[in-house]
Amino acid sequence: MECGENYLNFVDSQSKVPSTKSWQCDLCSFNNHADLPYCTNCNRNRLGQNERELHSAKPSRLSSVRPKSVAVRDRRTMDASTAEKLSRDVIAFCKKNKMPFVDDAFLPSDQSLGALGMKREMQWLPLAEIAPSTDLDDYGPWT
Numbered sequence: 779m780e781c782g783e784n785y786l787n788f789v790d791s792q793s794k795v796p797s798t799k800s801w802q803c804d805l806c807s808f809n810n811h812a813d814l815p816y817c818t819n820c821n822r823n824r825l826g827q828n829e830r831e832l833h834s835a836k837p838s839r840l841s842s843v844r845p846k847s848v849a850v851r852d853r854r855t856m857d858a859s860t861a862e863k864l865s866r867d868v869i870a871f872c873k874k875n876k877m878p879f880v881d882d883a884f885l886p887s888d889q890s891l892g893a894l895g896m897k898r899e900m901q902w903l904p905l906a907e908i909a910p911s912t913d914l915d916d917y918g919p920w921t
Contacts, residue, residue, distance in 0.1 A: 800809045801824060808819035815824050848856070872879040 803817035806820045
């Protein structure tokens with residue numbers, strides 16, 4: 779008998795194993811021998827009881843692959859909240875590890891706010907010499 783034939787006989791016998799001496803794979807639902815730590819069909823590791831409970835609480839990998847219909851407004855809200863959470867996590871990580879954060883999409887330049895080469899001169903002007911930046915500034919209070 780060759781190795782391939784042994785494997786096929788083993789796989790065929792595994793699919794008919796009684797439930798008391800087998801476990802069912804969470805991914806492909808193949809019945810495996812109780813002594814095996816992985817599925818003979820898909821090679822997925824056998825999950826313990828605690829891992830199985832944790833795994834069942836998470837959406838399955840297959841369900842995350844299927845596209846879901848989501849309203850555009852809801853999608854924007856979800857994307858914005860995901861981006862905000864990611865941003866907070868990155869900033870918290872940088873603060874925790876005392877690392878400066880530089881966004882690759884917005885590299886510092888001479889025109890950047892807070893650039894090192896920026897002149898930090900202040901000039902005090904009387905109120906009459908301050909030009910409004912918009913028409914609405916004309917009507918706003920100064921204090």
